[in-house]
Amino acid sequence: MIDDVYYNLVTKIENFFDGIMIVDKDCVIRYNRLFINSDINLNEKNSIGKTPVDIWPNLTEETSTCFRAVKYGETTTNQVQTLLHASGREISAVDNTFPIVENGEIIGAISTTKFIDALTFRNNIDLSNLTITHANDLYMPHDIIGTSKEIELLKFKIHKVAQTNTSILIYGETGTGKELVAQSIHSSSSRKNHLFISQNCAAIPNTLLESIFFGTTKGSYTGAESKAGIFELANGGTIFLDEINSMDLNMQAKLLKAIEEKKITRIGGSAPKKIDVRIIAAINEHPQSCINENRIRKDLFYRLSGVQIEVPPLRERKGDIPYLTAHFIHHYNSEMKKNIEGVSPEVSAFLQAYDWPGNVRELKNSIEGAFNFASSNLIEKADFPRFYPLEGTSAISSGAEKADWFGFSSLNEGLEAFEKAFISKRGKQATSLANLAEDLKISRQTLNYKLNKYHLKLGTLGKF
Structure with missing residues (x-):
């Protein structure tokens, strides 16, 4: 099915990317092709029937964008990845991955790749007229759901800081939507027509971060090729550095130097290059704890913290839960071809009482899970399998809503x-x-x- 339905899609967009991979619902590769000359052996003959983890041994199911797309329906936009090929060759690439949905069911995923060796990059690809239901456009402030004073203040701050070029530090718990905020700032700024690159600093070994940031010069070390780093690629745009507190302190010093001087030098190179990049960094805990535990340099913190934006946890804006619930119900009605009208009064009370340690991401996943079991036009308590241990007890008493059988919230x-x-x-x-x-x-x-x-x-x- 994948081959027939999406072959035309591939042939239409192959000229815009260096490679395209299509996987089925089990993340088995059904189509894989490079459109550039390369010594990497990645043709259909040696990859069909394998998974991305087989091709790139440094990936796991949780770090593979294709696996996340077919398992969670997750869309990945402009993510820089360093991939280790089975041959031992390391490759840096910008990845865009989209779930393929048919009749409300994820039947596969398509991943487009642009290798950083190639210096010409597109900002995005417009798939709005195709059958994929997930848009790849970056988020805008109106995509932040809620009417609470906390969210109104957050949107106000986004509007104000989008008009400047100051570096920004975003902090908030896991699942609060820090990248959504970062994308909204970029989309509302004068940089919106340039590249937005997201880099999770915890996902890459510190020894590779310098080459990913600043690029390399051919011959600077064994096997090194001339590559642009993300600072060059995002010139005129925005770089979002997530979990910056996981970065090695020495690398933090080099990052600080690049931010202050607005120049970078490729590894092995001698000629500095001017760069015009806005840095938005994020951490998932309070900045002071990172400083106290020496996981973020004070000078880098002071350079980034001229503008600090805290993304509030869901438990502090529970008035937004009905709006978020309605939004996710509308989303999954469209995706799963259902007609759920809302939640029962019992579920509504529970959603308000629960502390949501996983924040908006946890609420979204819970609604999605309930959709799989809902048999009426209302989501009932029985449609939430994870809450079965609470049968016969009050979901809002004794802190029971914070844990399941094993004491973990998820x-x-x-x-x-x-x-x-x-x-x-x-x-x-x-x-x-x-x-x-x-x-x-x-x-x-x-x-x-x-x-x-x-x-x-x-x-x-x-x-x-």
Whole structure:
């Protein structure tokens, strides 16, 4: 089905990108093609029937944009990725991935790639006339749902700071929508016709960040090619640096120098290049705790914190929950071809009482889950499988709404706790970082990402 329905789509847009990959609902590659000359062997013959994780061994299901698209319906826009090919070759690319939806069901995903080796980039691709239901346009302030005073203040701040070029620090809990705010600032600014590049600093080993930021010069090290970094690519636009507090302090110093001097020098190069880029950085905790724990340099913090924007957690703006619920119901009605009119009074009371530790993202996922079980025109309590342990008890008493059977507020939280404990325990017996990666059966790049994600220090994992 994928091959027939979307082949014309591929042939229409192949001239705008360096490569296109299409996967089915199981994330098995059904089409994969490069449109540029390359020594990377990625043709259909050797990739059909495999998954992106098979092709790029440093990816996992959670870091693969294709897997996230088919599992969660997630759209990825202008994300810079460093990919490790099975041949050992490292490749930096700008990725755009979209779920493919038919009759309300995700039947696959399409991923377009532009390699950073190629210096010509498009800002976006207009798929509005095609069958994909997820628009790739960047968010605007009106996409921020809510009428609470907290949201009105947030939109006011976005409008004001969009008129300037000052660097910005956004902080807020996981799931509050920090990238939505960053995109809204860019979309409302004079930079809106230039590139918006999002980079999660925790997703890339610190040893690679410098080349991703500033680019490389051919011959600067073994295998190095002339590549533009994201500062060059986003010239005139905006760079969003998420989880900046996970970045190595030495790399933070180099970032600060680039921001202050508005110049960058490629690795191995000697000629500095002027850059005009607005930096929007984000952290998922209070800035002061990052400073106190020496996870963000004070001088970088002072440079970025001239404008600080806090994205409020959902529990502090519960008046917005009915609006968000209605918005997500409308969204999933369209996507799943259903006609849900709202939620029952019992569910409405529960949604108001629950603390939502996963914030708007958790609410959205909960509504989506309930849609799969709803059998009437109202979402009932029974349509929320995760709340079954509360049967016979009040969902709003004794803090019960904050935890499920195992004491975690979500499956993700439980999985992350297990993963962190598992790595820590295995690390105590490992003799080296390479040995630990081998024992865990993951790549060193993936291990580095997880060490940064969970703030695990090598010294706590044994003698390395």
